[in-house]
Amino acid sequence: NAGVTQTPKFQVLKTGQSMTLQCAQDMNHEYMSWYRQDPGMGLRLIHYSVGAGITDQGEVPNGYNVSRSTTEDFPLRLLSAAPSQTSVYFCASSYESERFPYEQYFGPGTRLTVT
Amino acid sequence: KNQVEQSPQSLIILEGKNCTLQCNYTVSPFSNLRWYKQDTGRGPVSLTIMTFSENTKSNGRYTATLDADTKQSSLHITASQLSDSASYICVVSARDSNYQLIWGAGTKLIIKP
Numbered sequence: 001n002a003g004v005t006q007t008p009k010f011q012v013l014k015t016g017q018s019m020t021l022q023c024a025q026d027m028n029h030e031y032m033s034w035y036r037q038d039p040g041m042g043l044r045l046i047h048y049s050v051g052a053g054i055t056d057q058g059e060v061p062n063g064y065n066v067s068r069s070t071t072e073d074f075p076l077r078l079l080s081a082a083p084s085q086t087s088v089y090f091c092a093s094s095y096e097s098e099r100f101p102y103e104q105y106f107g108p109g110t111r112l113t114v115t
Numbered sequence: 116k117n118q119v120e121q122s123p124q125s126l127i128i129l130e131g132k133n134c135t136l137q138c139n140y141t142v143s144p145f146s147n148l149r150w151y152k153q154d155t156g157r158g159p160v161s162l163t164i165m166t167f168s169e170n171t172k173s174n175g176r177y178t179a180t181l182d183a184d185t186k187q188s189s190l191h192i193t194a195s196q197l198s199d200s201a202s203y204i205c206v207v208s209a210r211d212s213n214y215q216l217i218w219g220a221g222t223k224l225i226i227k228p
Contacts, residue, residue, distance in 0.1 A: 004158075042119065042204070042218030043159075058215065090158050104149075106158030 002026050006091050006107035013081040013114045021076040021110050023091030029105075031094045032074040033058070034066065036087040037109075043090065049074055081114045088112070117142040119207050119219035127225045132195055136222045138188040138205030146208040150179050150190050153202045153221065162190070162203075192224075200226045 007022045025032065033048035045058030049068040063085060065077040074093075078085060091107040119140045128134050140148070147166045151159035163172045163179040165188070172179050176199075178191045192199055202221040209217065 040220055042206075042220050043216075044218070045215055092158075103161045103164065104159075106160070109156070109158050 004091055004093055004105050004107035006089075006110050008110060009108065010111050011113070013078070013112065015081060015083060015114060017081050019078050019081070021078075021089055021091075021112075023074045023076065023107060024072050025074075025091075025093040025105070026072065027093060027105065028071060029093035029095055030071065031096055032068065033092050033104075034064070034074070034076045035090045035092065036060065036085075037090060038087050046076065046089075078112075083114045086112060086114045117207075117209055117217045119205055119217050121203075121205050121219040121222050123222060124220075125223040125225070127227060128195055130195055130197055130226050130228050134192050134195060134224065136190045136192075136203050136205075136224070138190070138219060140186050140188070140205070140207045140217070142186075142207040142209045142217050144210040145183060145186075146210045148179075148181055148188050148208075149206040149216075150177070150188075151204040151206060153204060155201070159204060195226045197226050197228060200224060 004025045030051045034046040035043040037043050044060045046064050047066040049055045052068050052071050055066050068074050089110045092104045094104045095102040122137045149164045150162040153159040162174050162177050165172050165181045176193045181188045202223050204221040205219040206216045
């Protein structure tokens, strides 16, 4: 199993550009989520999905869109990049939502810089 | 407000020594508490998950404790190795707010030879 994969590993964008961060998992997990990690802060939830066709907002959703057309894939779209979106982005998957204490598996992250 | 605070922010110890990392939380109502290890440039990896009824849980040289009354947890690392150098993150799940996870900022541990 590859686990959770993310592409690209690094990305530099200019302000106003759009892009999609890719996330895929091969563990047949229903629950997937996107986080951002900024220096000195805990991970913050951007969007999550409890299954194909179902998505919801997390703590910091503004400026990001998601969709979940298949169980495996959960892309994150930046609509119009801003310097405040400079961060490391992690995708995670789990059998169930955080209601149940199932282990979450994280991808290797995408380091995004917006100039 | 639901919060998770970890101490110390950073810690340097010699290889072979033991150490204990602390986590205090104000999350209520409590669902479960997790400890993650995050190597530099990598995603977090789960070490333990503890529910309300569990006081102690071990994973190799890592032992986590939970005191739900005082809302404190600790992660004890025994006989540290160079590969233990990483950030250790405490995460608490609340039974409301859709059970979303509240993440601590982490303790950065450096093991010196």
